Amino acid sequence: MCCETACLNGEPAVKRYRESGGVEALRTPREPQNRVTVVLGAQWGDEGKGKVVDLLAMDADIVCRCQVTVAALVCLDRRESSLIVFDAGNGVVIHLPGLFEEAEKNLQKGSGLQGWEERLKISDRAHIVFNFHQAVDGIQEQQRQQQAGKNLGTTKKGIGPAYSSKAARNGLRVCDLVSDFSIFEEKFRVLASHFQTMYPNLNIDVDAELEQLKGYAERLRPLVTDGVYFMHKGLTGPSKKILVEGANAALLDIDFGTYPFVTSSNCTVGGVCTGLGVPPSHIGRVYGVVKAYTTRVGVGAFPTEQDNDTGNLLQSRGREFGVTTGRRRRCGWLDLVLVRYAHMVNGFSAIALTKLxxxxxxxxxxxxxxxxxxxxxLPSFPANMDVLTKVSVTYETLPGWCCSTEGARNFDELPSQAQDYIRFIENFLQVPVKWVGVGKSRESMIKLF
Structure with a gap:
């Protein structure tokens, strides 16, 4: 009787399966409905990715961050329309006091962030940066300076220690905070005790931070979503334009960058898949952002650095100071060996050349x-930083144009020498330049095609 009932109940499903084309329909290759556009830094960061994202976000439905920290509120403020949604993926680490302080600060400045709570989505799998992570970041930098005579030049925002907790599998995620707080509290105390054992001088007010986090949990709960299902819906449902903004840059990637002077996450294109749950088949155009010269914040090998009048001129004209740290950026000539390596890893569809x-x-x-x-x-970009510090660079010398490009609004208005500079870059990389930046404003981004 049971078998007979099962067969009868199964008939409608089998019939629908046959009418849909059965297994043959499943075996027919299907192209992804929506593809993701990705913007990545191609050097050591500070290339001007925000300006490119600013342009592309004007036409986006969803803007995503797949690693490092949430720059969500900046992105939400980039477009007048309130329809844009920002998704902070599972690869992101979030310092909740910083997130809500940024919101209040921008609202007080009269920015277009009204209603940001309805537009920001945070993955329940994202890890949390705690205050003691930030304190540990500073302690670790001091120890490196004392023991080795140099530090890594971190922002001391707790990013590295938070990713360390994640890798050690004792980190806490957003889903932990917004679920049962008593269980979260127990795990938090264990984690805090772990860091206090490692760093005896670390001062953690556990009770005060837990009280603060309990308040943030209530504010955070409406923003939390299952990031995998959110992205899947955007990728497979009605047509959505999805833009991913990578933080940092290719040479700061934990695997492919100039290790150990890197960040703690994958900021190359693979981070889009692991940090958002996006299948590789959905990745479409990948735009690499390249500064027309090279800069680097902090320590680490820098083959084309110009510690001379040329470097000072680039630093002064480019106002090259770290946004977070305020430190002077080291400056040098454009390094196409480095950019070509970044292209090998990321497969750039086109280049945005900034600060020409x-x-x-x-x-x-x-x-x-x-x-x-x-x-x-050297046949390749070296993995060993001791080797990279010893390299001699072979240069091509191109004529300058010695006139202002700031008023140019199309390629033909650029001086011929500037056009040749762009063509040289394209030819060397075998990647087209799609945008050229000649100033601060959005209008100063020249679109070539």
Missing amino acids: DILDTLPEIKVGVAYTVDDKP
């Missing part, structure tokens, strides 16, 4: 095109 106008006063411009060590050519 900073080169306006130079009579000649050098571009790094090859590395040698002890007069022997």
